Amino acid sequence: MEEGELLYRVAWACTGRGAIVEIGSFKGKSTIWLAKGSLAGAGAKVVAIDPHTGSAEHRQGDQPVWTYDEFLANLRRAGVEEMVTPVVATSAEAAARFDQPVELLFIDGDHRYEMVRQDFDLWFPKLLEGGYLLMHDTIRWEGPRRVARESIYRSRSFRNVGFVHSITFGQKVAQNTAADRRRNRYLLLLHIVYDHLSTVRVPPALKRVAKAIFTRLQ
Numbered sequence: 001m002e003e004g005e006l007l008y009r010v011a012w013a014c015t016g017r018g019a020i021v022e023i024g025s026f027k028g029k030s031t032i033w034l035a036k037g038s039l040a041g042a043g044a045k046v047v048a049i050d051p052h053t054g055s056a057e058h059r060q061g062d063q064p065v066w067t068y069d070e071f072l073a074n075l076r077r078a079g080v081e082e083m084v085t086p087v088v089a090t091s092a093e094a095a096a097r098f099d100q101p102v103e104l105l106f107i108d109g110d111h112r113y114e115m116v117r118q119d120f121d122l123w124f125p126k127l128l129e130g131g132y133l134l135m136h137d138t139i140r141w142e143g144p145r146r147v148a149r150e151s152i153y154r155s156r157s158f159r160n161v162g163f164v165h166s167i168t169f170g171q172k173v174a175q176n177t178a179a180d181r182r183r184n185r186y187l188l189l190l191h192i193v194y195d196h197l198s199t200v201r202v203p204p205a206l207k208r209v210a211k212a213i214f215t216r217l218q
């Protein structure tokens, strides 16, 4: 399975009892996967939060970044404009005024550790029990990887933990069981090995085989 397909499937499985929230939309690629999945499922709108001024890696020199127009155009082209509620704000600004329960939370905003930590800490309490958290770039990116390991793989509040390439996901529970924790530790071990392997230069065909093996091991 690819990352986009994972977003689609989890959004499709949402029941509609909470919102679908995305932190970090950029030009809408992940937003479109979430919106299409939700459209095929219960139809909850995707709340897409982004100041649209880019992250450090998008800013080249003094050039200002503004991705909102391209974001809207891409949603329109994909036919999902009606499924998305854009919020042009930082995650912290949006969290302060967002008072609905969340059924799916996708974190892909600022990748610095303190910022990913802040995103997690502000939004995790809004996530419903049974809801899913997905975090992008937990492979090879120090910030998201550390937060995922501290607060998903090693947490007492997640079960059904796993990863699809760089996305780590987990289902929130009041308290996971000893069996859940053993499985989460096993997944953490797989994640560490996969992360190391991702730094090795191998032909694309071999990468595909490795991905398939890691999917089977989960």
Ligand SMILES: C[S@@+](CC[C@H](N)C(=O)[O-])C[C@H]1O[C@@H](n2cnc3c(N)ncnc32)[C@H](O)[C@@H]1O
Pocket: 023, 024, 025, 026, 027, 028, 029, 030, 031, 049, 050, 051, 052, 053, 054, 055, 067, 089, 090, 091, 092, 108, 109, 110
């Ligand atoms: C890696 S990109 C997101 C990619 C997007 N999810 C996709 O699949 O194409 C990171 C985005 O996070 C946004 N961002 C940066 N700081 C943010 C913050 N504090 N709150 C929300 N979004 C932020 C940036 O503007 C940028 O568009």
